[in-house]
Amino acid sequence: MTGEETGGAFRLAYAPGVTPGKWAGIWAERVPDVPLTLVAAPAAEVVGLLRSGEADAGFVRLPVERDGLSVIPLYVETTVVVVPKDHVVTAADEVTLDDLAGEEVFHPLDDAVEWAARPGVPAFERPATTEDAIRLVAAGAGLLLVPQSLARLHHRRDLTYRPVPDAPRSQVALAWLADRTTDLVEDFVGIVRGRTANSSRGRAPAPPADKPAKKPEKKPEKKPEKKPARKPDRKPAQGGSGRRAAPAPRGKKGRRSR
Template sequence: MAGHRKGRPATGRKNPGRGSTPARPAPPRAGARTARPADAPADQPRPGPFRLGAVAGATPGKWIDTWSERMPRNPLEFIPLSAEEQIPAVHAALVDAAIVRLPADTGGLHVIRLYTEESVVVCARESHLTVADELSAADLAGETLIVPADDVLDVSVPGTVAPRFPRLETTEDAIATVATGVGITIVPMSLARLHRRKDVEHRPLRDGPTSPVALVWSAEREDPLVDTFIGIVRGRTARSSRG
């Protein structure tokens, strides 16, 4: 038909060629904030559990309860430790913090002393030692003193007698032997309660050794979950500032 030229139909839109480059968004203005994802606020602690180690007899129950109320998205994992494991576990990052017994080599660790335990004499329920409300070292003269391999007091009482049998491995073994009427053992109060039996009694040792208990954590690693637990131990409320 005259006057009509062949060609592509008009679309009303520009068709970019193959070599064209799509428009790039403008760079952010100087000083502008970059938005964080909605699920990652700036003050959110790291994910995962907080691993708290503790030696036998430690009683962090009230702190664990407070943690559960305050940190529902960050569970606390309680890890029992022996006296030999308590410090190496912190250095090896097997736990984030630990409740330990002193004295111990705390080089490279932060230390908060929590409390000091008094020692008690554990004896058979029928022992003549139960007549007294508390005992002194002089009262133990002639008694067979059982000191297990996991002893935490490094206890030595002049006038006592060493057992005639091989050294027992654990405090629990020592208390079970005491229950048979063979000897006595001296332990921190919390261990006497931990291994409580109907056939034994314990009495405070007036001039006996003490057992300091402390919270320790690495001085080389910073962790907001550790900071939160320290705040709980120190009695800070959820709204109080760090101090």
């Protein structure tokens, strides 16, 4: 499938915190004839872009409504608590949910972590976005728990974060509509899964150039066998006939006759 059949590009949506640059770079090397367009969107809107046909594939944060979707879970992120730099929790390398029991904690409407029971004390309001909640944390109005990638995305000099090992964690996945599994989608799935360019399920590599037929090897010619050299005849002794003298006849009882 070419870029013309997909509107000129392969459109990849991604939720905040996901960094698709590595995969986009591999795509540019393997599928240079089809540009990849990155579509940044709020986590809750990525699936909507897939269903409306505005994106061919997307990185989502689980859980999502999977009806009609193909989903490949990729990795799980550590949850951290974002606090002002002078907050008491910064004295430790990591904190637990119990350590935050008495703290006011923001739960934005786009919260990327799924909670069975929300930690801490609910703050005075629920911000619309994680970015809004970050600003409120900087103002000293409360704390915020988010996946580590979002803490990095919204980094501020007056804020820091600490890991919370016992908190639920967010999982990132690749999703696309199952009935729109095109060759380009398969190409991107192969890249994300780490398949090589020559993988049987990836884009087929260009056929190798025809090699000239090999000429039949010449068999080495057999050299004629050398006959052993003939030993020279013995030369007769000087003054002799060259023959050995016959032995003298013997008489009876083995005596030589005189």
